[in-house]
Amino acid sequence: MTATAGLALDGLTVGYPHRRVVHDASFAVPRGSVTAIVGPNGCGKSTLLRAVARLHQPDFGTVRADGHGLWQLTRRQAARHVALFPQAPRAPEAVTVAGLVRYGRHPHQGLLRQWSREDERAVHEALEATGTRALAAERLDRLSGGQRQRCWLAMVLAQQTPVVLLDEPTSALDLGHVIDVLSLVRTVAAAGRTVVMVLHDLASAARYADTVIAMKDGRVIAQGAPPRDIVDGPLVKELYAVQADILTAPGDAAPIVVPRAPGA
Structure with missing residues (x-):
């Protein structure tokens, strides 16, 4: 892990009995940055976050937060390094x-x-x-x-915690609340924390994250910083089997994903 990495995964492989869900995931997230993980339903995004948060033990690989091997710590010790906002909190x-x-x-x-x-x-x-x-x-x-x-x-x-994990923090929110939450995420990162979040909206991920990581079938298939380096029509087609045009926002040059109508 580099000196500036807040979170680093090396060869993380996670599964359930008779089924492998995450395959050999490796990436590093700089301290004080926002990374968004995107991909279709069932591609392993939430399982990956749960393995990082010590809620699902990986089969192979390592997870390090601020230099600490999380699976070598007690659960309480790890909870001082990584916090998880789950997908359906109770x-x-x-x-x-x-x-x-x-x-x-x-x-x-x-x-x-x-x-x-x-x-x-x-x-x-x-x-x-x-x-x-x-x-x-x-x-x-x-x-x-x-x-x-x-x-x-x-x-x-x-x-x-120095690392914050957010699993679909904007689910079921209207547009105003989505902007509020994602703006807060940026504020949290600006204060020095490392944020990794799962998002379904590729356009929001590209606008509010410093890095986008794309997953499909349990594998990281692309990652880019800034996100505009990888968010394009071929990636949208590979992830979601949808043809899309990628426009550029006039204010901040963030990519805007516009799906094409069937047959267009």
């Missing part, structure tokens, strides 16, 4: 927003270290960063989908 019934965000401090607790001012400050900063401070006393299950998404992000940020 909270205890009737938990408040503040109660949820406090769960992010669990890896920092122990017999000799109880709740502290540092923990309280981390929770406060996470609520502020996600714009959820006014919701702190509200029950999570009574909030809108967009509000709940930001609250889960606050919990991940409160964990204060």
Whole structure:
């Protein structure tokens, strides 16, 4: 792993009984950057994140976060280096927003270290960063989908790990909330954290990420920084079996993917 890599995978291979899901994935993510993993459903994106987060043990390969081999650490130690926003998060019934965000401090607790001012400050900063401070006393299950998404992000940020993994953080959000969440992701990276996120929207990945990694059938088939170096018609066709035109956004020159109508 290079001196500036916040996360590095080398030959990561992950599977289930009788089925290999991720094949020999190798890449390095610079500290303080955003990497988006894209690809069709079932290509292994979420399984890869779960292996990085120590929720699914790989068959082969290594995962290192800020120089630490994650699978050589205890689960609690690893949780101080990597935090995961899962695809379908579940909270205890009737938990408040503040109660949820406090769960992010669990890896920092122990017999000799109880709740502290540092923990309280981390929770406060996470609520502020996600714009959820006014919701702190509200029950999570009574909030809108967009509000709940930001609250889960606050919990991940409160964990204060150098590496943040986000599995489809914009799923089921309207356009305004998508922009809010992805703008927050950029802010998190600007503060020095390494962010790796799974996205379905290739155009959003190209606009908000520093690097795009494309997966198909469990393999990394392309990666590029900046994303415009790899986001083109042939890649869209290979990933999604769709013909598309790639336009250039007038403001920031980000690639815009415009699928063609069948037969066009």
